[in-house]
Amino acid sequence: MANYRNGKISADILQITSKIKIPKWPPKSDFPADILKFMKKNATEKQALKLMKTNKYFIREKCPFIYFDDYFVLTQNFVHQTHSTPKAMYYRIEELPNNLGISGTLNVQHENLLSQFISKCIIFDLKCLNFNWLKNVKISYNDFKFLTSSGRLEKLDLGPTNVTSKNGEIIPYESLLDHTPALRRLCLEYNRYLILSQKFIEKICASNLEKFEVFKLPKNFEREAFLAYLAKKKPNLRVLLHFK
Template structure:
């Protein structure tokens, strides 16, 4: 079994919960008290996190997830843990427990382990998410929503990533931005499957973005219209366009 890091998150949880008086009795509810007690006692790690957000009665004395790392990489065959130990570690996906808590920065170099890795995690609180591949790779919309579920992502490098629904439909950029309200920097590679719609440009101008980068633009891309519109609507946004 992989030796993941528990001390940091445990100390944080202890510091928070030590200031909270947790009732021994369920709160008043339309559900019978016995059912609420059963829910608290038998909830899975993911269910426990959701319950803890609804009422402090459900707060557990023991943290329901294991802190893994704040900077790691998914390669084709390994989960690479880089910062939390004196020596960088490589784990096979089957070595990891099923109740990981993930925060900080995640670099995804290959899609091979992504869905399996997500299934191992009960909590994501990422600040930086980078898709570091050189080809058009499809990931599921559900996986994207889980990775950005905290709503606190500040940097997103999509590269040439294509996000698709269960039916295989391509999810437009403007829909992805609905899940990243705290985003400050957005990087992507121009993709002919994903046009820069007016809705996408308007969403950027209405967002908290401070930097917007686009790579591998075709020579005939009409940058003047884009730059002119953004200069009027969001003059403090730093826009960097890179052509092939």
């Protein structure tokens, strides 16, 4: 059985919530008070988190999610929990509850369990997200947005992974950057389906990125012009280019 840490919240969040006085009565609304009371009492964990963001009345005295760990690896068949116990643990997806809170680092070595794992989680507060083990794999745009929903992701290693819409269209890199405002390090593998567009480069220059790394670039890639532009627009950015 998995070793969950029920209701654990980081010290800074505890400090904030301890100063909040939770209203006893529903706020003025177009909805009747009885309906708001029903919503607070019967909301699922995911619904509760959304409600808590709208008004202090919906804040729960008990944390609505189970904190699991700060470092995960998704393999083909297991969720690998590495830091919470002296001994690394492997869990099958069906062992996990449906109200996990995930923070820290997530390494996706295989896409097999990703959507199922996401369905088990009600909140992500990731600082590091790695897809570097995947080969020619597609993940959904909705999954990517949920994984980065906290807006606090600092390191993203996409590898050769493609993020796709419901229609199967590949989402361009510049759109992915819209969901990672705190990003400091970005690593990807050159993809013949995705160009390093001018719009993408401009977003990099306007971002908080400190390190940008690209692997498996073709030999004919115009490195001089590329590096010259970045040096002019973002001189403090560390750029690493690796060629085939």
